Amino acid sequence: MEITKNTASPARRTEWSLSLLGGLKHRGAFRAHERTVHIAAVGGAKLDHTDATLPAGSTRLVKAALVGGAELAYPEGACAEVDAFSVFGGVDLTVPAGTTVEVSGFSLLGGRSRSLAGEPGGAVVKVRAYSLVGGVKVRQGQ
Template identity: 40%
Template sequence: MTNPNSTKRIDWRIALLGGHKQRVTGAPADTVVVTPIGGADVDLSDAELPARTTLTKVSLLGGVKLRVPAGVDVEVEGFHLLGGRRIEPAAASPSAPVVRVRAYGIIGGVEVSRA
């Protein structure tokens, strides 16, 4: 599904039971993952990142595990009733690509690691 007013593609991933696992090697699209029960495990460590990429995760149970290259800036927003956020620190330059994680759910958290 794409927005006709935008040239950027949106990649939808839906799993009713179970999670979503993805390793991206090319240029990633903005991604929306919907998993009522299950998490999202996304590896962008070998991806050709544009200036800004967004990963949106919606679930009842399940969090997000994200792996990014060392110099990438990561912004996390969203809400989980139970679950935390662990973002491995990095020294990103002002011109570094930005990966924005939007995670919404009841139980789960966000964990960001670097390659």
């Protein structure tokens, strides 16, 4: 019987980011994780997935901050789930035309973009945002 050790490191499914001051920023060509968790006292999350290598299925962002929002951009065909809690800060989301965006949650002081109906069977981005000040803004790109 031969026992071998797998020397290839397994891909991390979850990326953790914890900071007192400072945010999380990913842009350009990078390998996105299935789940990203960002917790900060002061600092938001800025994730531009337009040039990223995405995992099969959907990506998920979980963000909690006293001060700081989330700026997110997704390429065509990307599916994602966003859970955000902020005392001061909101969610700013950019998706390609044809993407369905489902928005839920509440904001004590702040507006919320309406959900967008995309193409049947197309990509879906689900946003659940909870904040005291700050809302959800959804923009459609090209």
